[in-house]
Amino acid sequence: MSAEPMATLIRPRMGTWLALTLPAGRARDASAVFSSVGALERVMSRHDPQSTLRRVNAHAGADGDDVAPLARALVQARALAAATEGAFDPTVGPLLALWEGAARRHTEPSAGDVADACARVGWRALDVAPGRVRLTRRGMSLALDAFAKGVALDQAAGLVRGRGFPALLNFGESSLLAVGRPPGARWHVALRDRRGGFAGTFTLRDRACSTSAVNGRRWALGGRTIGHVVDPRTGRPLERDAQVTVLARSAAVAEALSTALLVLGPDALDAVTRRYRADACWLDGERIVTTPWFPLRRA
Numbered sequence: 001m002s003a004e005p006m007a008t009l010i011r012p013r014m015g016t017w018l019a020l021t022l023p024a025g026r027a028r029d030a031s032a033v034f035s036s037v038g039a040l041e042r043v044m045s046r047h048d049p050q051s052t053l054r055r056v057n058a059h060a061g062a063d064g065d066d067v068a069p070l071a072r073a074l075v076q077a078r079a080l081a082a083a084t085e086g087a088f089d090p091t092v093g094p095l096l097a098l099w100e101g102a103a104r105r106h107t108e109p110s111a112g113d114v115a116d117a118c119a120r121v122g123w124r125a126l127d128v129a130p131g132r133v134r135l136t137r138r139g140m141s142l143a144l145d146a147f148a149k150g151v152a153l154d155q156a157a158g159l160v161r162g163r164g165f166p167a168l169l170n171f172g173e174s175s176l177l178a179v180g181r182p183p184g185a186r187w188h189v190a191l192r193d194r195r196g197g198f199a200g201t202f203t204l205r206d207r208a209c210s211t212s213a214v215n216g217r218r219w220a221l222g223g224r225t226i227g228h229v230v231d232p233r234t235g236r237p238l239e240r241d242a243q244v245t246v247l248a249r250s251a252a253v254a255e256a257l258s259t260a261l262l263v264l265g266p267d268a269l270d271a272v273t274r275r276y277r278a279d280a281c282w283l284d285g286e287r288i289v290t291t292p293w294f295p296l297r298r299a
Contacts, residue, residue: 003183013037014149015047016172020156023183026165033159033169037152043069044148046093046141053142057093061138068131073151076252077144081123084260084272089232093141094120099230099237103219118235146175146212150255153177153208157251168204174211177251178204191281191296194243199281199288202295208251212258213243231263238262241285247294248278 007024010017011034018037020030045051052070077090094117102109109117120139127134135142144151149171157177160167166180168187178187186203193199194213214227219237226237244261248254253276261272266282266289273280279294290296 003185006182009034014041014045014152014171016149018172019170020167021170021182022160022167023165026163029160029163029165033156033167036156036159040069040148040152040155043067044073044144044151046143046145053144056133056135057141060135060140067133071128071131071133073144073148073252074126074128074133074142076151077147077256078123078126078128080253080256080260083275084256084264086123086232087260087263088147088256089121089123090142090144090147091121091123091126091135091140092230092232093143094118094139095230095232095235096143097141098235099219099228103221106221108221114235121232121235146210146255146259147252149175150208150210150250150252153251157208174213175251175255176204176209178207178209181205191245191283192243193299194241194283195285198299199283200296200298202247202297204247207247207249208254209245209247210251210254210258211243211245212255212262214238214262215241229259229262233263240265243283245281245283246273246278247280248273248276250276253278 005024006021007027008019008021009030010019020033043052046053052067081089098109098117120137125136127136153169156169157179160179166182169177188201189204190201191199214229219226219228229238231238244258246254246258257272257278261268261280269280269282269291273291279291281294281296282289
C-alpha cells in the first residue's frame with residue numbers, strides 16, 4: 001500500500017508566508033492552524049496599530065493592562081532574556097525604531113541618539129504577571145518579531161498533535177517546526193551556506209528549527225549596507241556576516257537562542273544551548289561550528 005500523499009497549503013501571516021504540509025486527507029484541519037496563527041498575530045505584531053502589543057507600547061510607564069495571551073508569551077521571553085544575559089531582549093523596540101528610521105533617512109544616528117534609545121531598552125524593566133504586562137520606563141517598547149513566529153508555531157503544533165497527524169510548519173523558510181514524520185519518509189532540511197550553495201542537510205522530527213542571519217535583511221545607511229540585527233547591549237547593528245541555526249523542542253526557544261547567539265558569537269554555542277537541550281550551527285565566511293549533536297550532514 002502506498003503512503004498517503006501530502007499536501008502543502010500556504011497563507012500570508014506575520015509579514016511573511018506560513019506553509020503547512022500535512023496528509024492530503026487532513027487538509028480540512030489546516031484552517032484551524034492558520035486561524036490560530038492569525039489570532040496571535042493580532043496579539044503580538046508591532047506593525048498592526050490595533051494589536052495588543054501596540055497597546056502595551058503606547059502605555060509604557062503607565063499601569064499594566066489585562067493582556068493574558070501576550071503576558072504568557074512575555075513570561076517565556078523574559079526568562080530567555082535572563083538566560084542569555086540580554087543578548088535576546090524583547091524590549092529592543094526603541095533601538096529597532098531608531099535604526100529603521102535612520103535607514104529611511106539614509107543617515108546614521110548620532111551616538112547620543114543611540115545612548116538615548118539604549119536607556120529605554122532593558123528586559124529587567126519588563127514587569128509581567130499572569131494576565132498583566134507593564135513597561136516600567138517611559139518610551140520603552142516591545143518588539144517580538146521572530147520570537148512571535150516561534151510562539152505561534154508552538155501553539156499551532158499543539159493543535160496538530162492534538163488532532164494526531166504529522167505536519168511540517170514552515171514560516172518563511174527561517175522558522176520550521178516538524179510534528180512526527182510523513183508516512184514512509186522524513187522531513188529533510190537543507191541548510192543554506194552564506195558563501196553559496198548549501199552547507200549540508202539534516203532531518204527534523206518533533207523539533208523546531210530557527211535560522212537567524214545578520215544580513216537576512218539589510219538597511220542602507222550613508223552609502224553602505226548593514227544587517228538588521230541590533231545588539232541590545234551596545235545599541236548598534238552587528239557587523240559580522242554570520243548566521244546561526246538552532247534546533248530545539250520549542251520554536252519560541254529556537255528563535256530566541258538563534259538571535260542571542262548571533263550577538264554572543266560562536267564561543268557561546270555550547271553554554272547557551274545546553275540548558276535548553278538545544279543544538280546549534282554557526283556559519284560565517286570562514287567556518288562552520290556546531291554543537292556536538294547538531295545533525296548536519298555536510299554537503
